[in-house]
Amino acid sequence: MLIAFEISFTQVLTVNLALIGFSLIVLVVQRIHFKTLLWLTAVPLFLASALVWSLALQGDASHHFLAVIFTRMFVYVYLGATFTQTTQPLALARSLEQNAKLPAKFAYGFLAAFNLLPKIRAEVATIHAAALMRGQVLHFWSPQLYFKVILAAMNWSDQLADAMTSHGFVEGAPRTYAVTIPLRRRDWLLCGLGFVVVQIGLFVGLP
Incomplete structure (x- = not known):
């Protein structure tokens, strides 16, 4: 940089x-x-x-x-x-948290966003297919396409937050590391x- x-x-x-x-x-x-x-x-x-x-x-x-x-x-x-x-995304998230002192919520948020990319592609394909079944063609510049993807992403973010909480993630709490990435x-x-x-x-x- x-x-x-x-x-x-x-x-x-x-x-x-x-x-x-x-x-x-x-x-x-x-x-x-x-x-x-x-x-x-x-x-x-x-x-x-x-x-x-x-x-x-x-x-x-x-x-x-x-x-x-x-x-x-x-x-x-x-x-x-x-x-x-x-650089593997998981290793990057761990290094950012451990070495760059990035808050854990941002580090794991980055990792979650990266891992959601395949799901977003699948959701876009599903929305395209559903629109074609109704006789509607959605191009990459169609606002309806992005609006529906954003709604799906908001739903996924809520589910992800609940999943992190259920696995014991507490913001600001002291954490140990399963894998340490030293400098x-x-x-x-x-x-x-x-x-x-x-x-x-x-x-x-x-x-």
């Missing part, structure tokens, strides 16, 4: 390219699915191309600035992917070293 924040206010093309290359290496080493990698490339490619094209039409942007803007979009997506595609010295070293290398590239390296 710090690196993404920094490159938002800098125009160092070499750092952007280095971050893209590093992120791709991490994703390949982690054996990310090719289809996922293709989506991670196609979406920012479309958005970055549209943004650069609109800026180029104005005629007052340099080629270097356009290249920085274009690659910056890929840095955001690929850096985020190195995090989201290599090792190696983690701090890699984090600090990577951050320092980026600073050298941003403020000392080539433009």
Whole structure:
């Protein structure tokens, strides 16, 4: 997050390219699915191309600035992917609670929302099918579709809250951990070293 924040206010093309290359290496080493990698490339490619094209039409942007803007979009997506595609949601929720001191209700709320995604997809398919049986076609922009999904999600949230309470979850009460996720010295070293290398590239390296 710090690196993404920094490159938002800098125009160092070499750092952007280095971050893209590093992120791709991490994703390949982690054996990310090719289809996922293709989506991670196609979406920012479309958005970055549209943004650069609109800026180029104005005629007052340099080629270097356009290249920085274009690659910056890929840095955001690929850096985020190195995090989201290599970290299990349960491990992330546990680490946020234990190491980032995030309140348990937010950590488990994030985990519950993530695990509800397949159920939401199934609910959307059910709503589509029910509408077709009545001779009504609901497109992805139809307000009725989202309204019905929101109503279903509100019902699920109540059920989830009752389930957590019945399993002994009490907000603000001291908790023990079934699985501990420690921050090792190696983690701090890699984090600090990577951050320092980026600073050298941003403020000392080539433009």
